[in-house]
Amino acid sequence: MTERNHNVQEIDSLMLFQFYAEWCYPCKMMMPVVNTLKVKLEDWLNVQQVDVDEQQELAVKYGIRSVPTFVVLKNNVEVWRSSGVLSEMILEQKLNSLRQI
Numbered sequence: 001m002t003e004r005n006h007n008v009q010e011i012d013s014l015m016l017f018q019f020y021a022e023w024c025y026p027c028k029m030m031m032p033v034v035n036t037l038k039v040k041l042e043d044w045l046n047v048q049q050v051d052v053d054e055q056q057e058l059a060v061k062y063g064i065r066s067v068p069t070f071v072v073l074k075n076n077v078e079v080w081r082s083s084g085v086l087s088e089m090i091l092e093q094k095l096n097s098l099r100q101i
Helices: 002-012 025-040 056-061 088-100
Strands: 014-020 045-051 069-074 077-083
Touching: 014 025, 014 088, 025 045, 025 088, 069 088, 077 088
Parallel strands: 014 045
Antiparallel strands: 014 069, 069 077
């Protein structure tokens, strides 16, 4: 039974990319929000924080033109993206809704 639950959890898991830059003030504002959600939703959310200056190839791969930008993948398929500052409540609600689809 435990094994089966683990598989369901895998299906429901999401990957959140947070694209940011050290020099970006809105990015700095989003760091505590994302770090809180990373801990709060760790059972099903995998968070990758990507510095666009250090990982330019990944930023190009995802077509990042501004920071902060958030990209959510489900089963390696992009299901949502947003640029700019979001409140913790809004981001958490969006992630929860994406988990259900």
